[in-house]
Amino acid sequence: MTPTGRRGLAIIGGGKIGEALLSGLVRRGGADGILVCERSPERAAQLAERYGVGTVELGEAAVRARVLLLAVKPQDIDVLLGRLAEHVDTGHLVVSVAAGVATARVEAALPDGVPVVRVMPNTPALVDEGMSVLSAGAHAGEEHLDEAAALLAAVGQVRRVPESQQDAVTALSGSGPAYFFYLVEAMVDAGILLGLPRSLAADLVVQTALGAAVMMRDSGEHPVQLREAVSSPGGTTVAAIRELERHGVRAAMTAAIEAAHARSIELGGGSGRDRT
Known part of the structure; x- marks a missing residue:
């Protein structure tokens, strides 16, 4: 009972x-x-x-x-x-x-x-x-x-x-916040390298990340459309994106998420040492 x-x-x-x-x-x-x-x-x-x-x-x-x-x-x-x-x-x-x-x-x-x-x-x-x-x-x-x-x-x-989709979910959103923190960390470091104070660089990047996330959530537009709207021909954004592509950032992100997916499957077998 x-x-x-x-x-x-x-x-x-x-x-x-x-x-x-x-x-x-x-x-x-x-x-x-x-x-x-x-x-x-x-x-x-x-x-x-x-x-x-x-x-x-x-x-x-x-x-x-x-x-x-x-x-x-x-x-x-x-x-x-x-x-x-x-x-x-x-x-x-x-x-x-x-x-x-x-x-x-x-x-x-x-x-x-x-x-x-x-x-x-x-x-x-x-x-x-x-x-x-x-x-x-x-x-x-x-x-x-x-x-x-x-x-x-x-x-x-x-x-x-x-x-059957849960390991992919783990790799994408379960571990996902860390990917954004990593990206923000790299952007802040780049701002410091360019001569900005750390606190200002952090404020700029965090607010930019927040605003970009809200735009993606609320606009209904595809991320490609939103990115293209910022990318003026021959401008600063295009130059930056070209470097990201040249360094294989897109491929690296895919590989990272695939690695997280594989690790999630491994953890499910009880042999892991850590969660995420």
Whole structure:
């Protein structure tokens, strides 16, 4: 029999992505009904103080919360599932954000029939601009996807894909923020090389990146059209783009995302050392 007293959400794992989701959820709806389960007592105390949430042990989390959000590294998922199995039943919804870990792997470790939803979020959830992509496991229906989507919509945009596309999603949007940070870092360094103060170069690049992102989101135009609108014949932008092409930046980006995709698949096999 499923206990009737369960409600709310328990975030199991208080690392970067767990905290990103926690912070956004607390900003949107407050701390009521949210629990955190974190194996480091120091980290648990830090999160409790920072966000005003209750911290509990794993068994208590499963007793008190209906939705269990697994926010641990993929190499830790099997140990967690082994400990969690005795505490969950079909009245729970298990939402996993462990990169590369298939729903079948989670389901195999839990009692039969437990609904599992796999999610690939990203760290801009910290500022309510995340992108979370959902896939249903064998026992998860539309109502479970709807519930997971409503939860994650508090911290940004949500999309649904077949699970076969999740490793590509991981490579593109899960790791994607780091690609933009890398590009911004390079542009700021170039500004310094040209004689600008670091703070001014950073302000120029960050605001330019923000404005360009909003234009892409809101204009409805293809990125090629937007780029061409800035590229006057024989002008500075054309000269810059020519150098980017000459140095193979487009090919390098494709290769980088392909490498992230391959790594996501490897992590799903449980042999990885890091998440992203």
